[in-house]
Structure formats: C-alpha cells, structure tokens
Amino acid sequence: MNPFQSPIGTHDVLAPESALWEGLVATFAQYAYRFGFTLVLTPMFEEVGVFNRGIGEDSEVATKEMYVFQDRGERTYALRPEGTASVVRAFVQHQPTTPYKGWYVTPAFRYERPQAGRYRQHHQLGVEALGSDDPALDVEVIALAARFYRALGLTRVRLLINSMGHDECRGRYVDVLRGHLEEHREQLCDEHQRTWSHNPLRVLDCKKEPCVSVTDDGPSLPDFLCADCASHFASVRRGLDQLGIESVLEPRLVRGFDYYTRTTFEFVADALGNAQNAIGGGGRYDGLVEQLGGRPTPGIGFGSGIERLLLARAAEDVTSPLINRTIDVFVVDTTGEDVATALVDELRAAGYAVERGFDGRSMRSQMKLADRSGARAALLVGPQELAAGQITIRDLRSDDFEQAQQRVARENIVGALREHLNK
Template identity: 55%
Template sequence: MAKPLFQAPKGTRDIFAPESGRQSALISAFADAATSAGYGQIITPMFEDLGVFKRLGEATDVVTKEMYDFETRDGKTVALRPELTASVVRAFVQHRPGVPWKAWYEGPQFRYERPQAGRYRQFTQVGVEALGTDDPHIDVEVIALAWRFYETLGLRHVRLLLNSLGDPECRPAYFAALTDYLTGRRGELTEQSQATLDINPLRVLDSKREPDQAVIAEAPLMVDHLTDEAGAHFTAVCEGLQALGIPYEISPRLVRGLDYYVKTTFEFAGDSLSAAQNALGGGGRYDGLAEQLGGPPTPGIGFALGIERILMACDAEGVFPGPDQQPQVFVIDVTGGEEALVVTDLLRQGGIRVDRAWDGRNMRSQMKVADRSGAALAVLIGEDELADGVVTVRDLRGDAGQVRIDRASLVDIITTRLEDPAADSVPTGEPS
C-alpha cells in the first residue's frame, strides 16, 4: 500500500462511525450514572503546568518517562495531561468549592509510550473524584458507582480487587519492613525488580515476572501493618461493599502506579481480556494530594476507567453494541431530486433518521444504496407519484410490500410503520 503523505501520529487513531457513536454512548451512560449519584461534570484544560503532574511521584513511569511536556513560547513548561486526578485536584485547590465536592469527568489523556493492544498515546478515561470527606462510605459509593456502571453496560466478567496501602502513620514502618525483606533477598529478584527496589520497593510487589514470584509471595503485607485507624477504615469499606452485595477480592499486593495513593486502593480486572490489558480501571484514596498541590489538607478518593479497554471487554463479552445510527428511511427520487430534497427535510423535521441518494442516479442504483444504508423503509418518488401528489413507501426488510400514501400524512404513517412494519399497509407482494 502506498503510504499516505500524512497519517495519524503513532499511538493515536481516527475513530469512524459507528464505533465513534458507541464511544459517545458509553460516555453518555457514564454521565447519567455519575449525575444520578450527585456528581457534577468538571472540564479542565488538556494541558497543565508541568509541576501539577510532577506531584504524582518522581518514581512513577508516568512522570519520568511518559510525559508529553514542552516549553511554550513564553518559556513556561507545560505538559499534556497524563491523567486527570491531578488536574481535578488542582482545580479544586484553585477554586475551593464547598466540600464534600463530587465531580465527574471524561476526556483524552496523553502518555508517551510504545503503543500496543489496548494502549494508546492518546486515550480516553471517564472518572470521578470526591474531595473533602474521609467517611469510608464514600469509598464504597465511589467503588459502587464504577461497579454498577460496568453492570449497566452488560459486563459480567469483571473482578474488583481491593487493598489498603495504609496511611502516613503506618506506611513508613511497613515500608521499612518491606525494604529490609526485599533487600535481604535481593539476589533472587530479576534485574528489573532490583532496579525498582531502589526507587520504590512497593512497586516490586506488582511484578509479574516469574522469578520474582517466590520472593513476593513471602513478602510482608501492608494489611498486616495497618494502624487501628487505617484498619478500621478498611474494614468499614469492606463491610459497606458487602452491604451492597458487591463482590470483591482482597488483593494485598495490589499497588497502583501513582505514588499519591493511601488507604483504599482498587482495580477492576476484565477477565475476558488477556493480562496485558485487563486493567479496566482503578483508583483509590489520595488524602495528601490537595496539600501537595498547595491547598489545605483535604481527603479525596476517585477512580478512572479507560474507555478503550472497556469497549474491548464489551467486544469480548458481546455486550453494549452501541446505538442505532443507520437511517430509518431512505428517500429515492427519480424525478430530478427536488422532491427528495423536500421530503427528506420533512421527515427529518418529524424526528426520523433519513438519508437519500445523490447525483440523479437511476432507480436501480438508488435502491441499492437504500438497501446498503440499512434503512427499514424506502420512500419512492417517480413521475407517477409526482403527478398524483403521493409517495410510495416500501418495506426493505420484511414482506410488508409497498403502499402509495398521501404526502400530507407521510410523517405519521412512516412513524407508525417504523414501529410496526405491517401497519397501515396492504401487502402488495412484488412490485407490478
């Protein structure tokens, strides 16, 4: 294939209908779910001061290796957002809405990575953030919102993985214990894990490399080192989920990729996808983030769900086909096209999805286009109809045949027939 002069940048895609409509519908479904739970939409800029994202943790790949950062003409350094929690918390700190403050969002995010299945340089997430309360029941609300959303889409093979990463009081002690343990068995770890150990020992627990597993299996666990307060919070979250009948698995080695998480952390694994892209979404509590961004100490929790991954899971499970976007009616006019212009407009005003053919092609050609369009009904206008002031309505999908109707009742009859193809018609079989 000859290469086009330009193509979409690496890791980005052009999304055509009907897939684009399916994506919009997914976001719309999420908007409904979030709105009904009392979350208001927030729209933040696609880029931020680089410093906003540096707070995510100097040890994270997202910050150190994957940032789309650049200098602007006036010498400031900005970055395309690699995630949205930092942007939303920055907006919270800047504008100080009353708490508790609950917001939802959707939009593209950017990470400079090598693309692969289910991973793009520009990808889209939906999510929520709730700031200003550390009531464990809001953790439950947030998790439940995501869980019910997956259910709404029809996904059944999703697992909720739950963990607590402790709080600033118990974390240092655990951190030290884990570091001691891993350092003691350093020689058994893979080269990559040894490097990770020097940067963030917690992340070693997340290694999927086989040689590391024996060491990880015996590593001390955060859940065994929680303070009374952090433990009580975790217990309350678990009990809340049980009260709602939402199944979860305690996953004591679940570590998230961003350093700001404390206490409750969770991930949703799509079991219909391979491990490389089965992370359908995740989130957790980030009680220190607002303060790091220059605001007052404010607890917060949220999640982000990747819509590309969710749609892959929907494909794998055969659910969420997306909305009907095909025309319902196709207008055929072999008298020159003036009639099609008017009739198409009339039907559209009646709230019907309508398309038509162009270039004055013959009826055979126009019928082919009508058939391919997916429309259920064709409206035919030839010289006879024009002379009699009527149109012919033809069923393209069933055996309801065709009928000539008065143009004045066109919208009513079409609307009725779209609901019941056999209504108002006398089957005429094949055209005479």
C-alpha cells in the same frame, strides 16, 4: 501509502465502531448522573508540575512517559497522562462546595511502545469525589464502576482491593519492607537490584519470580494499618458486601501513582488473557489536594480505559450495541426537483433520523443506499408522485412488493410514516 497517517499508537474510530464509543460514554454519563456526579471539563494539558507532583516525580509515568512540551511563551506543559490531577487542580482553583463529585471522559497520553490494549493516546472515563473521607463514599465510587461494567454486559470482572493506609501507616510499612528487601537484595530481579531502595513499593508490582517470592515472604501492607485506617478499610469492605459486590483482598496492590492513600482498587477483566487486563482502577488520595496547593481535603476516584472496556466486551462476546445509530427513513428522489430537500427537513423536524440520496443517482442505486443504511422504510418520490402530490412509503423489511408499499398525500407524510413505523 498515504503521505499522512495517524501518529504511532493512536487510532481513528469510524462507524460502525464509533457507535460503541457513543454508547459506552452515554451509558457512563447516565450512571454518573444516577450516582450524583456532574460533568467536569478540564484542559488536556497542564503545567507539568500538576502531574508530576501528584503521581510522583520518579514514577514511571512522570519520568519517561509524559508528553512534555514548551509553548511559545516558554511555559512547560504536559499532555495529561491520567485524569485525576487536572480535576483536583480545578477543584483547588474553583473551590466548589463539598462533597464535590465530578465525572469526566478524556483522552490520556503516555509515550510508550504500543501493543494490544496499550496506546499512546487512550481514553478514560472516570469520577472524582472530593471533600469527604466517609467510607460510604469509597463504596459509592467502587459501586459506580461495578454497576457500570455490568451495564456494559461484562461478567468476568474481578475487583481487587487493598488499603495503603495514610502517610504514617504507609511510611512504617515502607521502612520494614525496605529492610526486608535489603536482606534479600541479591535475590531480586536485575532491575530491582538497582531500584529497590529508591522505591520499594514498586517491587511489589514486579511479576518476575525472584521478586515475587521475596515479597511473598516479606511484610504485608494490611498488617501495618493504624486503628483508624483499618476500621476505615473494614467499613469499605463491609459496604461492598452489603451491595453484593465481591472484592478480593490483594495486599500487593499498590498501583502506579504516588498519591494513593488508604483504599486502592483495580478491576481486571479475566476475558483479556494478556498482561493489559486492568480495565479500571483508582483509590483514595487524601493528600493530593494539599500537594496541589489546596487546604487539606480527602478525595477518591477511579478511571477506566475505554479501549480496554471495548476489548473486554469483545473478548466476552458481548454484542449489545448500547445505543442505536441506524437511521429511520431513507428518502429516494428521482425527480431532480429538490423534493427531497424539503422532505428530509420536515421529517427531521418531526424527530426522525433521515438520510437521502445525492448526485441524481438512479432509483435502483438509491434503493441500494436505502437498504444499506439500515432504514426501516424508504420514501420514494418520482415523476408520478410529483405530479400527483404524493409520496410512496416503501417498507424495506418486507420482500412482498405489493404489500410493502403505499402512496400517501405529500402533506400527510409525517403522520402516515409514523403510523407505518408503528405497525
């Protein structure tokens, strides 16, 4: 066994799998750009308050899952457990003009026991839109996610949606819910018998039978929306309908972070049979900017887990690569005269992806490498070519030795290769 390996719950990603990551991120960048979002980069760690103020001091993530540490200056930091809080902190710090729309891709860290689709370091891509409470913006954010998933080739994805209202709606609901839970507290599962009073919304998330039936009979969140929130929610749903994006009202959907207000949503991949089938989620957080010290500013965003998106693609047997990472040409040089060194440089300058043999390997050996590289053509330089000032272009997709290769003058190689590859 090696003395070192990647930490628990983390993974190295090498080719060819890494090409899927590249393709996924490139696709997301393309869609974010189309939707008017610009890239935002923030530190991977923040003062711990940035995170636990927003997501809730006593949420699961804040209490037991954060990677908290002290630096040498005895400041207390945490590795980011999710993407939103950092972007909002940066928004408050720099005060860009609104509406501000940023997209990101980032690792996220949570200290938990790993299992399928759940890691201590996972990766999210997402967007945040700040400075507008227009329901059309909610629709844009959700549509971006939906269009992106479709571009990945995912078809068995459902959108669950709910509205939590603003503080007052939510407060009234929580009061009534707490009352209901108190009446039926003996019927709750063991864990929630202890915690129902502290955070009643969490009971809605519980999948155990007793809690499910108690909350089924209880008050429903959408019934408590004020006129404004109800009409906002109706507009969001109407906008989604207009775009042909199907959404399923899920009154129990409250999500894990405390900062959510009004629109909340979650995308689940039905192809993932296990419990980790949420591939993305998000919502509005109209109070978060203020909580992090800014002027009252509404906002909405979503985040999506890269690992789960890839698992969902695999589960749906989607095989499109999203991006091509095979090389174009492989240079085989058996002269020992460094012909390849200048040749590959010239070809690369012309825009080709080029690999070559090293270590003075035999022609047979280098041809094997050429084949394995996936290159469409090999360029051969041996003593004969060197003496004649020529290069042999060898087509690697052909099995006809005579037809498959031609000699061209060294100085015409770029043009000849271009012509050859275009055939």
